């Protein structure tokens with residue numbers, strides 16, 4: 225999609241400029257020393273834009289000091305302020321930030337005031353040469369949109385278009401837009417729809433891509449890569465954030481692997497260069513052979529791997545796989561043979577080849593031979609497990625628990641990464657169950673999407689457990705919360721009339 229250029233400090237987004245990779249600090253913004261140190265680490269890793277939580281005036285002052293400190297040390301990576309629930313804070317931080325992100329779902333609770341408040345914010349942005357991001361999230365749509373259109377791709381687009389229309393009417397062009405969801409299919413559909421709607425309206429705002437609350441580890445990477453790469457491959461997206469419940473440096477290291485794929489020519493060139501190098505990571509690209517009796521197919525692997533409680537949530541009805549050229553990643557360019565790097569490269573390569581067809585249903589996953597990717601560093605069993613994870617990330621079939629966890633930010637009041645690890649360990653046997661682990665009670669419950677169970681930080685070492693959107697246990701000491709979560713899920717499973725989740 226052709227977009228215009230937005231200027232964010234020394235970064236140009238859209239207008240044909242290279243796609244940029246960004247991240248967000250998970251430090252307390254008031255902890256200036258820790259925030260500066262983390263900004264320096266992610267800048268060294270290659271972050272081109274860094275976002276910081278900015279809740280209120282004290283965080284605005286801290287934001288300014290972080291920016292000054294970095295600048296004095298010769299670090300000029302643009303900084304964005306992430307603002308929720310406070311239009312006043314957005315206006316104040318617009319004086320010091322390179323970019324302000326607002327969420328139409330909570331910028332103004334009263335839609336009738338949104339136009340006036342956004343107008344005032346735009347005045348400040350104009351005055352201080354600050355960019356804006358209209359950042360819509362699937363889990364926090366404005367009430368009037370939810371009532372009329374539900375939490376659908378259409379509703380998400382309408383929420384974005386309402387704010388973009390105000391920007392256009394005020395002739396403010398320094399705006400980037402994003403529409404995120406933790407559901408990869410919803411995220412892809414919503415962004416395609418947004419492109420259509422913007423084209424109809426003659427708008428060319430650059431698009432920021434991301435899959436929210438995608439989690440950690442391989443599952444989190446696969447979800448982010450599937451959604452983002454599918455759209456980048458179509459020419460949609462000018463900047464992106466891989467959102468992981470891990471140190472933000474990891475988001476940058478992983479996100480940078482997407483960039484070579486943006487140029488088909490480049491990808492082919494690397495494939496040739498890598499041809500003689502070992503080990504090779506490749507997503508098998510030929511049209512998959514029809515499954516023959518006795519051969520392992522994705523469907524039979526899923527059946528073998530899953531109890532009867534697992535439902536295939538696929539909408540993949542088409543029967544023809546899409547042939548595509550092979551994309552190999554030059555592993556010789558990697559300084560070490562670190563297995564994690566190789567797996568990350570396989571994720572990117574496999575998503576480039578397979579995610580679009582799996583997400584759209586133009587590839588019938590049930591007919592795929594298993595494994596349908598190749599990598600010389602992995603065993604057949606490991607690759608089959610990888611393929612099942614890819615099928616889950618693209619929402620074809622669910623053979624493991626599905627985890628939704630936020631990346632954490634300045635609002636997080638507990639060790640999110642460690643908690644996610646503990647929850648995963650305790651619930652690994654709960655196949656097909658969707659569990660959310662969210663860092664704060666302010667945004668967490670809304671952003672849990674369609675999770676069946678939620679573990680949400682209240683602050684002060686206390687946790688609230690949710691069943692769906694309903695809080696069922698409040699004020700649980702953090703050290704007991706994982707066990708309570710497990711008991712809650714298991715008691716639900718054993719309740720008469722309750723199938724496994």
Ligand code: SF4
Pocket residue numbers: 630631632633634635636662663664665666667668671
């Ligand atoms: S849910 Fe809360 S803690 Fe997690 S990223 Fe969002 S605002 Fe930060």
